[in-house]
Amino acid sequence: MPVENKIILVVGASSGIGLTIAQALIKAGAEVITASRHVSDELKQLGTKHIPLDVLQLDNELQEQLPNKLHGLIYCPGSIRLKPFERLPLEDFRKDLELNVLGAIQVIKAAVPLLKKAEGASVVLFSTVAAKLGMPFHTSIATAKAAVEGLTVSLAAEYASANIRFNALSLSLTDTPLAGQLLNTPEKSETAAKRHPLGRIGKTQDAAEAALYLLSDASSWMTGQILHLDGGMSSVKLL
Structure with a gap:
């Protein structure tokens, strides 16, 4: 993927999908800047420029810590709160909106002036199959x-x-630390895999490969798209 020498900010790179994306970008020759609240040992090993960042308490200093231009931005922070609607307090809805939406908005606001300077940039956000496919207990995150x-x-x-x-x-x-409680036994993992037409759950590498495509010049004529990376869950029904 042609991302070589592109300067890309990966927010939420300490583990899971964000970490795998950062690793893949570095391998592909991109200059990666990572930002997260925590710094894992795996993230330390990448040797990237790192910005300590809590997206729930973002101030106006983020832009000052970034280079004078960016070619790409990945916003990976997410949450999974699976409860019956009647047991979901309003505070859970508020937390999910703050992390997934308002956090992204604040980071994008800081990045846009720098993305403009690249004269060709890409931003990748993350959604869930549950936003379109009604699934029980997913009200808040959906x-x-x-x-x-x-x-x-x-x-x-x-x-x-x-x-x-x-x-x-x-x-x-997808098999990430965030999804750990949903996949913490072989039986749960097998059941989850069987729900997908392709017979398995997602891997972080699946998301990383798709993200690299969206960040690269190979997707330069693609914008405003929601790509469904879900093992066929949203569009295929097996008989």
């Missing part, structure tokens, strides 16, 4: 991620003339 999809297409329209592309990856269950 609501937040549906807002992410609306944000994606709206910004794609607004910044097309500036040659900044906005796309999102809509994922089904």
